[in-house]
Amino acid sequence: MTDRKPAVAVLGAGSWGTALASLIARNGHPTTLWGRNAEQIEAIDQRHENPRYLPGIPLPQNLRATTDLAHALDGVGLILVVVPSHAFAETLELLAPLRPAGVGVSWATKGFEPGSGRFLHEVAGALVGEDVPLAVVTGPSFAKEVASGLPTAITVQSDDADFAQTVADVLHGPTFRAYTGTDMRGAELGGAMKNVLAVATGAADGMELGLNARTGLITRGLNEMLRLNQAIGGRAETLMGLAGLGDLVLTCSGDLSRNRRLGLALGRGEKLEDAVRAIGQVVESVQTADEVMRLAERHGIELPIASNVRAVLHGEMTPAEGLARLMAREQKPEFE
Ligand SMILES: NC(=O)C1=CN([C@@H]2O[C@H](COP(=O)(O)OP(=O)(O)OC[C@H]3O[C@@H](n4cnc5c(N)ncnc54)[C@H](OP(=O)(O)O)[C@@H]3O)[C@@H](O)[C@H]2O)C=CC1
Numbered sequence: 001m002t003d004r005k006p007a008v009a010v011l012g013a014g015s016w017g018t019a020l021a022s023l024i025a026r027n028g029h030p031t032t033l034w035g036r037n038a039e040q041i042e043a044i045d046q047r048h049e050n051p052r053y054l055p056g057i058p059l060p061q062n063l064r065a066t067t068d069l070a071h072a073l074d075g076v077g078l079i080l081v082v083v084p085s086h087a088f089a090e091t092l093e094l095l096a097p098l099r100p101a102g103v104g105v106s107w108a109t110k111g112f113e114p115g116s117g118r119f120l121h122e123v124a125g126a127l128v129g130e131d132v133p134l135a136v137v138t139g140p141s142f143a144k145e146v147a148s149g150l151p152t153a154i155t156v157q158s159d160d161a162d163f164a165q166t167v168a169d170v171l172h173g174p175t176f177r178a179y180t181g182t183d184m185r186g187a188e189l190g191g192a193m194k195n196v197l198a199v200a201t202g203a204a205d206g207m208e209l210g211l212n213a214r215t216g217l218i219t220r221g222l223n224e225m226l227r228l229n230q231a232i233g234g235r236a237e238t239l240m241g242l243a244g245l246g247d248l249v250l251t252c253s254g255d256l257s258r259n260r261r262l263g264l265a266l267g268r269g270e271k272l273e274d275a276v277r278a279i280g281q282v283v284e285s286v287q288t289a290d291e292v293m294r295l296a297e298r299h300g301i302e303l304p305i306a307s308n309v310r311a312v313l314h315g316e317m318t319p320a321e322g323l324a325r326l327m328a329r330e331q332k333p334e335f336e
């Protein structure tokens with residue numbers, strides 16, 4: 001019997017992958033961060049800093065970093081994927097033949113597979129095998145705050161309750177609470193939709209429409225999340241928790257959010273391409289808005305806020321026109 005903590009490979013060396021790898025290393029797990037940029041990886045491994053994505057935040061000395069995926073996965077007890085949604089399938093394809101037998105796969109990516117609209121647990125199941133334990137890590141968590149050791153609460157959801165607990169145990173620590181549950185669909189829907197809704201509140205704030213407008217959009221946005229969640233078979237309580245309401249409030253109101261900042265820029269009249277370039281990091285809503293609307297249309301669910309965000313992102317209307325359309329909708333009961 002040994003009480004040695006399992007080694008963990010974190011795949012994706014952007015802001016969130018680096019922050020989670022740092023947390024896990026601080027929790028005492030042998031941790032290796034895999035990324036594709038040799039210069040950044042060397043800085044993380046040798047200088048204990050990610051100058052591109054988390055400048056000025058010291059990383060633990062025991063965190064290793066590599067560009068060699070086979071090396072990162074050698075002997076690990078857990079894999080955590082933290083690449084953007086557009087790179088999720090390609091990363092799963094790379095890891096599938098290198099995954100040590102019996103090792104489960106978790107991810108902290110938010111969004112759907114662009115183009116197909118598949119949920120990420122569907123992509124993962126198809127690429128690594130339906131019998132492999134899978135889990136999603138999600139909730140209100142800005143990378144910069146986690147990397148700085150500020151208090152945070154998230155949730156780990158898996159069909160396999162034991163695996164959810166294993167992943168939560170690796171993450172949980174003095175400043176990081178990891179809850180567990182068994183609703184991957186609801187959790188993934190919440191994490192994806194809040195990014196789209198944050199563009200709406202950002203745009204309203206960029207137009208200086210006030211706090212009533214922001215809060216109205218958050219609350220009616222939650223209603224859109226709940227209605228689509230019911231249609232796809234997620235649990236309502238998941239969306240009323242960290243994976244839904246919690247992340248929605250954080251992303252819609254916190255200026256660290258890249259999706260909110262995109263909305264702010266659009267609301268001030270800036271162009272989409274310029275805003276995304278200035279943010280300089282992944283802005284998941286740009287692709288997720290299309291996939292959310294495709295999903296909603298497939299289920300016959302009307303999502304007025306999300307559909308207006310999608311139209312604004314495609315240049316089909318201005319944020320002012322989008323807001324005017326929302327205000328002009330027919331009067332109706334709050335809950336139907
Ligand atoms: N940042 C946050 O606070 C949080 C983020 N998330 C989610 O985590 C996911 C990752 O986001 P985040 O880390 O913030 O994004 P960042 O923009 O900070 O970093 C993206 C990282 O992904 C890498 N990458 C892009 N494409 C590939 C690829 N094909 N193969 C390997 N690596 C690739 C980039 O490498 P390169 O530099 O070489 O381009 C970069 O290291 C997103 O789904 C996001 O929604 C979830 C919760 C919190």
Ligand SMILES: O=C(CO)COP(=O)(O)O
Pocket residue numbers: 110139140141142195198247250251256257258259260282283284
């Ligand atoms: O998912 C996040 C916080 O929970 C990060 O949000 P952004 O991607 O909008 O920065």
